[in-house]
Amino acid sequence: xxTIEALREKLALYERIFDNINAGVLVIDARGYITHFNEPYGxxxxxxxxxxxxxxxxxxxxxTRMHIVARTGKAEINHSHRINGQDMxxxxxxxxxxxxxxxxxxxxxxxxxxxxxxxxxxxxxLESKVQxxxxxxxxxxxxxxxxxxxxxxxxxxxxxxxxxxxxAATHSSVLITGESGTGKELFAQAIHNAGPRKLHPxxxxxxAAIPRDLLESELFGYDKGAFTGAGTKGKPxxxxxxGKGTIFLDEIGDLxxxxxxxxxxxxxxxxFERIGGTxxxxxxxxxxxxxxxxxxxxxxxxxxxxxxxxxxxxxxIHIPPLRERPEDILPLAKHMLKKIVKEAGRPAVKIEKTASxxxxxxxxxxxxxxxxxxxxxAMYASGSGTICTxxxxxxxxxxxxxSGRPSEPSxxxxxxxxxxxxxxxxxxxxxxxxxxxxxxxGIHRTLLYKKMKKYNIGLTPEQAPDET
Numbered sequence: 001x002x003t004i005e006a007l008r009e010k011l012a013l014y015e016r017i018f019d020n021i022n023a024g025v026l027v028i029d030a031r032g033y034i035t036h037f038n039e040p041y042g043x044x045x046x047x048x049x050x051x052x053x054x055x056x057x058x059x060x061x062x063x064t065r066m067h068i069v070a071r072t073g074k075a076e077i078n079h080s081h082r083i084n085g086q087d088m089x090x091x092x093x094x095x096x097x098x099x100x101x102x103x104x105x106x107x108x109x110x111x112x113x114x115x116x117x118x119x120x121x122x123x124x125x126l127e128s129k130v131q132x133x134x135x136x137x138x139x140x141x142x143x144x145x146x147x148x149x150x151x152x153x154x155x156x157x158x159x160x161x162x163x164x165x166x167x168a169a170t171h172s173s174v175l176i177t178g179e180s181g182t183g184k185e186l187f188a189q190a191i192h193n194a195g196p197r198k199l200h201p202x203x204x205x206x207x208a209a210i211p212r213d214l215l216e217s218e219l220f221g222y223d224k225g226a227f228t229g230a231g232t233k234g235k236p237x238x239x240x241x242x243g244k245g246t247i248f249l250d251e252i253g254d255l256x257x258x259x260x261x262x263x264x265x266x267x268x269x270x271x272f273e274r275i276g277g278t279x280x281x282x283x284x285x286x287x288x289x290x291x292x293x294x295x296x297x298x299x300x301x302x303x304x305x306x307x308x309x310x311x312x313x314x315x316x317i318h319i320p321p322l323r324e325r326p327e328d329i330l331p332l333a334k335h336m337l338k339k340i341v342k343e344a345g346r347p348a349v350k351i352e353k354t355a356s357x358x359x360x361x362x363x364x365x366x367x368x369x370x371x372x373x374x375x376x377x378a379m380y381a382s383g384s385g386t387i388c389t390x391x392x393x394x395x396x397x398x399x400x401x402x403s404g405r406p407s408e409p410s411x412x413x414x415x416x417x418x419x420x421x422x423x424x425x426x427x428x429x430x431x432x433x434x435x436x437x438x439x440x441x442g443i444h445r446t447l448l449y450k451k452m453k454k455y456n457i458g459l460t461p462e463q464a465p466d467e468t
Contacts, residue, residue, distance in 0.1 A: 019049075024108035028057050030101050032067030041108065045084070057106075069094055070104045083108065144202070145189035151335045152328035156320050160187070167315045168194035173267070175252075175312045176290040178319030181369030184290035185250060187317060192246040197286055200245030205238045208254035215259055220266070222275035234274065239266060242285040252312065253293030257303065264308045287312065322364040322371065329360050329371070336372050337387075340379060349379055350386045352428055354457075358389050381421075388424030420455050423448070427457075 018025065024041030028034050034052050037060075042049035047060070057066045062083060069076055069092040076092040088108050095103040147161055167174050168191045176184045185204070192202045210218050221237030238247055249255075255263065266272045271282045289312050298304035322329060333351065341349050351359070355378075364370055378391040389395055422441060430436035438448040451457075 021107075026052075026057070026061070026066070026106050027095075028066050028070060028104050028106070030070050030103065032057050032070055034060065035103065044108070064106075066092055066104050066106050070101050073101050081108070144193055145186045146193050147190045150183065150186060150190060151332045152325065153331055154325040154327045156325050157328055160317060160319065163315075163317055164191050165194060167191055167317065169196075170315070171196075171286050172314040173286070173312050174288045174315045174317060176288065176317045176319065177295075178290075178292060179321045179367055180292045181367035182319040182321060183368055184292075184319060185248065187319065188246075188248045188250075188288045188290060191288060192248075192286075195246075195286075197245050201242055202246050202248065203238050203242040204248040204250060206250045208251035212256050212259075215256065216262065217275050219259075219263070220272050220274055221277075221281075223277035234277075237272075237274065239272060239283050239285060240274075240281055243283040244285070246286045246288055249287060249289040249312075251291060252289040253291035253295055253298060253304065257305075260305045260308050264305065264311060267308075267311050322367045326360050329364070330356055332368060333359055333371060333375060336368075337375050337379070340372070340376050344379070346379070347385060349382070350428075352386055352388045352424065354424075355387050355389045355392060358392055358395060362394055382425075384425060384429075386425065386428045388421060388428060390421035390424050416455070419451060420457065423451060423455070423457055 018036065019039040021038060021040065024044050025036070025038040026034055026041060027036035034055055034057055037047075037049040037052040039049050041047075042052070045061075052060050057064050063081060065076065065079075065081075073094050073096065075094060076090070079090055079092070081088050081090040090109070091105075091107045093105045093107075094101045095105060147165065150157065150161055152158070164187055174188075174191060176187050178184055189202060192198060205218060207215070217235070217237065219237050219239055221235050221240050223234040267287060270284060271280050273280055295304050295309055295313075299306050299309060322332075333356075337349060337351070341347070359371075359374075366373070374393060375387075377393050378387045381391040381393075382388065423437070426437040426440045427434075430440060434448060435445050438445040441448065443451075
């Protein structure tokens with residue numbers, strides 16, 4: 001084989017390689033005229049590749065910068081370029097000899113027109129999802145709790161808010177204790193949102209709600225193939241997601257004993273590995289934990305590690321139950337009722353003063369959570385704009401507080417309860433005028449007196465309705 005034939009075969013091989021590059025490729029000389037133009041680029045632009053040889057690049061490719069790169073000699077790598085109404089990724093690489101540009105290699109990244117179209121559609125879908133998630137995130141952040149959401153006039157709540165505000169200015173661990181329903185998560189969010197990490201995530205995990213065998217993967221995440229059923233791409237854990245923000249470990253007293261040393265190690269090192277992974281992940285998070293359990297008793301019986309307790313309990317905050325701060329009950333009830341009424345789309349609702357006193361006298365074993373439930377039930381039970389004593393679910397037919405345990409149903413009990421409710425409503429609607437109330441009820445005033453005495457329904461000037 002002679003030299004010329006060998007060169008022809010080599011040139012033909014180069015042309016086949018050039019035309020099989022899975023991207024659009026063209027080459028220009030130093031003046032901007034096209035010397036090479038491959039077939040995939042021709043198909044994309046719907047042009048004859050051979051017919052473009054010798055034409056200036058600005059005549060063939062819209063918005064091209066190939067001739068500019070030929071002039072400046074500076075490469076442009078992974079730049080965006082809009083061609084045929086589509087945003088493409090391009091490379092423009094100057095070819096130099098003896099320090100001078102003799103050509104420019106240009107490449108447009110794509111496979112084929114159909115795939116580019118599919119990718120564009122997928123990108124559009126992803127952009128829409130991102131916009132949706134951004135809106136949801138904005139809505140969630142708009143309803144987050146702050147110290148203004150903590151309602152109460154008692155010295156206890158005022159002091160707690162001051163302690164929590166001081167804790168918010170630090171990066172130390174906070175342990176919030178208190179009975180169920182006292183508002184531990186509300187305080188946790190308020191501390192986060194008042195501190196230097198407020199622009200970063202507040203990530204919550206309920207240690208009692210997640211099964212033991214899934215808790216470790218929820219906290220630390222997992223790599224692909226880490227265990228049967230693991231996702232193909234792996235999943236970040238809560239500590240990873242909370243980077244630079246706050247992780248809220250709710251119900252920390254229910255954390256399994258075997259998980260406690262692992263949690264302690266992460267809190268001390270601020271580093272961990274995903275399940276099935278080998279890469280050490282570092283995350284700058286703050287920890288706020290909460291529990292309704294007595295951790296001191298649990299430590300005494302070796303159900304909670306002392307070293308973990310000391311790591312969590314740097315700043316302790318104890319929220320007293322509602323029964324120990326009765327002066328907070330009515331302000332909290334009024335605040336809750338306004339919110340409940342607004343969400344239900346109803347007009348303003350009043351609380352009768354006798355009902356207000358019943359709320360204050362009740363022991364509230366479920367604390368603020370029970371108070372919210374009672375108010376919502378009473379609003380629907382009243383059927384009017386005033387909540388009376390008989391509308392409160394913890395009031396018996398005799399008008400006395402009960403523990404809340406269901407009693408045996410009877411026609412007499414139901415009849416008595418209905419009469420009590422009717423009398424209270426009539427009195428409230430008539431401004432506590434007994435004659436008008438009796439007329440409204442359709443009975444004689446003497447009978448109204450008898451029934452009020454029977455059901456222990458008092459009437460004094462201060463028992464007028466109290467607006468919320």
